[in-house]
Amino acid sequence: MKAALVTRYDAPPAYADVEEPRATGPHDVIVDVLAAGLHPRVLSQADGSHYTSTAELPLVPGIDGVGRDPEGRLRFFVLDDTTQGSMAERTVVDVRRSVVLPDDCDPVAVAAAMNPAMSSWIALRRRIAFHPGQSALVLGATGNAGRMAVQVLRLLGASSVVAAGRDEGRLTELASLGADVRVRLDAPDTRSALGAAAADVDVVVDYVWGEPTAAAMTAVVTDRVDRGRDLTWIEVGSVAGPVAAIPSAALRAARLSIVGSGQGSVSTPDIVAELPSLADVISEGRLTVDARPVPLREVGDVWTDARRTGHRIVVVPGA
Ligand SMILES: NC(=O)c1ccc[n+]([C@@H]2O[C@H](COP(=O)([O-])OP(=O)(O)OC[C@H]3O[C@@H](n4cnc5c(N)ncnc54)[C@H](OP(=O)(O)O)[C@@H]3O)[C@@H](O)[C@H]2O)c1
Numbered sequence: 001m002k003a004a005l006v007t008r009y010d011a012p013p014a015y016a017d018v019e020e021p022r023a024t025g026p027h028d029v030i031v032d033v034l035a036a037g038l039h040p041r042v043l044s045q046a047d048g049s050h051y052t053s054t055a056e057l058p059l060v061p062g063i064d065g066v067g068r069d070p071e072g073r074l075r076f077f078v079l080d081d082t083t084q085g086s087m088a089e090r091t092v093v094d095v096r097r098s099v100v101l102p103d104d105c106d107p108v109a110v111a112a113a114m115n116p117a118m119s120s121w122i123a124l125r126r127r128i129a130f131h132p133g134q135s136a137l138v139l140g141a142t143g144n145a146g147r148m149a150v151q152v153l154r155l156l157g158a159s160s161v162v163a164a165g166r167d168e169g170r171l172t173e174l175a176s177l178g179a180d181v182r183v184r185l186d187a188p189d190t191r192s193a194l195g196a197a198a199a200d201v202d203v204v205v206d207y208v209w210g211e212p213t214a215a216a217m218t219a220v221v222t223d224r225v226d227r228g229r230d231l232t233w234i235e236v237g238s239v240a241g242p243v244a245a246i247p248s249a250a251l252r253a254a255r256l257s258i259v260g261s262g263q264g265s266v267s268t269p270d271i272v273a274e275l276p277s278l279a280d281v282i283s284e285g286r287l288t289v290d291a292r293p294v295p296l297r298e299v300g301d302v303w304t305d306a307r308r309t310g311h312r313i314v315v316v317p318g319a
Pocket residue numbers: 039040041115116118119140142143144145146165166167168185207208212236237238239240241261262263306307310
C-alpha cells in the first residue's frame with residue numbers, strides 16, 4: 001500500500017510503498033484512512049524532536065485521523081506511539097482509542113479539528129476544572145489550536161476571552177469566533193495592552209511559552225487588581241521556545257498556579273473519555289475549522305510549508 005514514509009529526520013517524508021499493517025491485539029482493527037491531520041505534533045514526530053520520539057526509522061507519520069472500519073463505520077482514532085502512523089492508505093487502530101462518528105460528518109473537518117481542539121478541551125475539562133463564568137486569555141490564539149481554544153472557551157461558558165497573537169489578519173478574524181479583545185503579541189505596547197486587557201483573567205491557555213510567556217506573565221501579575229484571586233496558567237504548547245524564564249516574583253506576588261496539559265500530564269483514559277463529546281461538537285459544526293485537504297501523493301510537497309500556513313493541512317489517501 002501507499003504511505004508517507006520518513007527515512008531520515010532532516011527531510012520530508014516520501015510517497016512510498018510500505019507493507020500492509022497487521023492487526024495483532026484483540027482490540028485492533030484495520031481501517032481505510034480517509035483523512036489524517038498534519039499537526040505540529042506530527043511534524044515533531046517526523047523530525048525526531050517530540051519528547052516521545054524513540055529514534056526508530058523508517059516511520060509512517062500521523063498520530064490520528066478518520067478511517068472506515070471493517071463494518072463500514074466512520075471512526076476518529078488516536079494512535080498510540082507507533083511507527084505505523086495514519087498517513088497511509090490503511091492503519092491499525094485500537095478501537096478503545098477511537099470513537100464512531102455520524103455517517104454524514106466531514107472526515108476532513110474532524111481530522112483537522114480534533115487535535116487542535118483537544119488541546120484546550122482536555123486542558124479545561126480534565127487538567128483543571130474550568131467553570132462557566134470564568135474569564136480567560138489565550139496566548140498564541142492565531143494558530144489552529146489557539147483559534148479552537150477561543151471557541152472552546154465560549155462553548156464552555158467563558159464570561160470573556162482575550163486573544164493574543166502576532167498575525168493581525170487572523171487576530172481580527174477571532175472577533176467573530178468569540179474573542180472580546182485582541183492583543184498583538186509583537187507590538188511596542190504589548191506589555192501595557194496585555195496588562196489592560198488580561199490582568200484579571202482566571203485562566204491562561206498558553207501555546208507560546210518562551211520569552212513571550214515570561215513577559216506576559218509579568219504583565220498580567222503586575223497589573224492584577226486582586227492578587228489573591230486564583231490565576232491558573234495552563235502550558236499547552238511552546239511555539240516560541242521550549243524554555244521560559246519565569247520570574248520568581250510572579251509566583252510570590254500573585255496566587256498563580258502553572259500547570260501543563262498534554263500526553264502524560266493527562267492520562268490516556270482521561271483523554272479517550274473526552275473524544276466522544278468533542279467529536280460530537282465538531283461533527284455538529286459548532287467549531288469553525290480551517291482545513292486544507294491534500295492528496296497523500298503530495299505529502300512531501302506540502303510538508304515544509306505546514307509550519308507556515310494558517311490552515312490545517314489534512315492528508316487524504318483516497319484523493
Ligand atoms: N498539549 C497538547 O495537548 C497540544 C495539542 C495540540 C497542539 N499543541 C501544541 O500547541 C502549539 C500550537 O499548535 P497549533 O496546532 O495551533 O499550531 P499552528 O496551527 O501551526 O499554529 C502555530 C502558531 O504559533 C504562532 N507562533 C509561532 N511562533 C511564535 C512566536 N515566536 N511567538 C508567538 N507566536 C508564535 C503563529 O502565529 P502567528 O502567525 O500569529 O505568529 C502560528 O500560527 C504547538 O506547540 C503544538 O505542539 C499541544
